[in-house]
């Protein structure tokens with residue numbers, strides 16, 4: 001039984017994981033960089049240890065140091081959160097070798113899903129539809145052009161190891177493809193140590209809909225329905241909601257079954273997400289799998305009543321799921337927005353000293369925040385300072401709540417994206433549920 005967990009992360013997710021531990025009577029160990037010495041999560045944990053300088057290689061990516069602290073504090077398990085080491089198969093192997101439970105899937109399955117080319121092949125084997133495209137690695141721009149003409153433009157050129165849009169580019173002609181190929185491959189090689197490229201047909205006006213799954217170590221798998229996250233800017237999600245207003249119950253059920261099949265075929269365990277693109281005819285296609293807890297997990301918790309972090313710990317303890325698919329129901333509608341310390345016009349990060357920080361309060365408002373008043377947002381990490389999640393019995397109600405809550409938020413000293421969020425949410429197009437992947441591009445044109 002896990003009695004003590006080291007949280008190998010920072011910010012709002014570290015705070016979220018510490019809360020789940022406290023609820024279960026589990027001791028907590030926080031780790032932090034010099035830039036995060038005053039972060040709220042550091043004071044929430046039972047014990048806290050300095051990792052080193054702000055640079056991530058010396059702090060949140062420092063496997064040896066994190067493992068040393070885990071051993072010295074007698075932690076039984078490590079929760080990696082999202083980002084940082086959360087999808088690093090080597091870290092899982094090191095934890096396991098040290099006798100420390102990694103709260104997540106095995107390194108082998110993480111490694112497989114970390115390669116988008118391997119993931120596409122695995123999904124095809126599991127009978128899950130994939131976006132039309134190439135099977136293996138494309139080695140040269142000439143080969144790419146040949147296959148592109150079979151698939152047909154527009155095409156998404158993607159890096160197999162890609163993430164955050166790195167190595168990904170839309171191309172419309174042979175010329176564009178030739179120009180884009182080597183550069184994207186090189187970028188992927190630099191960022192991920194893997195320059196392997198593949199291509200997919202670009203699906204326009206599709207929706208990004210992902211299925212949350214939970215899988216225990218005894219072969220039991222359930223899905224917790226979908227989240228719609230089509231509103232993204234530069235590969236960063238901005239708004240996430242559940243359920244999707246677009247898909248029918250029948251499509252919802254089919255997508256859930258496909259996700260469960262995929263997970264069973266992979267032998268995947270713990271919490272995970274299967275991302276799909278869904279076209280205007282409600283045909284769905286596998287996009288990628290996330291082998292971690294995700295930023296947007298709260299919207300699923302709000303509509304299902306489940307605590308996903310608590311379930312992750314139960315699963316890591318070797319316990320069987322206590323729920324069956326038939327026990328799960330969608331209740332109401334939840335929307336999450338990500339609050340960033342950034343200029344709403346230029347989108348540049350806006351670090352600095354927060355002089356005023358007043359959160360909205362309400363029964364159906366959930367705040368997951370990383371900062372406080374009189375706190376310095378540093379320039380070292382992702383500028384997300386928190387998330388606002390609202391729940392309504394209907395989508396309209398949730399939208400109304402969200403607009404009011406965003407207007408109540410009072411943050412001074414730094415700039416935030418709240419004006420941009422209000423512009424998105426308080427728009428006819430969002431209210432009508434017309435939220436395809438083209439939304440930000442077509443609707444939110446910055447004023448400069």
Ligand code: MV4
Pocket residue numbers: 131156164165200201202203204206208229230231232233235236277287437438
């Ligand atoms: C796509 C796509 C359309 N066609 N792939 C993948 C990673 C994610 N961050 C964006 N991804 C997409 N992959 C094919 N073949 C559409 C997206 C996409 C998207 C693209 C541009 C602007 C907003 C978007 C929101 C969600 C998904």
